[in-house]
Amino acid sequence: MTDKNPYSPELDLTNQWPLEFSEYLKFDEDEWPDDNPEPFIAEHVTNQDNELVADFGGSGSPIEGPASSSEREKKEVKDKVAFKTKSEVEILDDGFKWRKYGKKMVKNSPNPRNYYKCSKDGCQVKKRVERDVDDPSYVITTYEGTHTHPSFH
């Protein structure tokens, strides 16, 4: 099977972003799909505005999977969203300014993992960038937290 991406990589997002979204992953918990990521992959987010496809914290209403959110009522769970993007560079400008604060070699991947933090004072949003193991052409960006400000642009 050469085609490991049964999903349509051709999204209209390429009209706004210099790259193409391959998959949109939503983490409700700290579970990462190992063999079967399919149930974790939500539908392709269709972008009709100039804003990002997902809420990076601008509005404060992240995309929710299940309607019941009784679990996150107990404590404040940071929103964890992962994007699989096809790009040669890992520096994807999503409208926010990031400051790199660390780099680490993960054992599950021969590629290093970069850690970014929002440069905005008071905004503690973190971002993790890692290249795909099977497809080095793809970059997995994981956002953690919620922006308390609109954007830099």
Place this chain on the structure above:
DNA sequence: CGAGTTTGACCTGCGC
């Protein structure tokens, strides 16, 4: 000169 990047070291959590 300042912000941002780099790299290694240090800390913490988890599994065995």
Place this chain on the structure above:
DNA sequence: GCGCAGGTCAAACTCG
């Protein structure tokens, strides 16, 4: 209790 892996910090360096 120890070792491993992941995550974060901080000093030094680079670039604008």
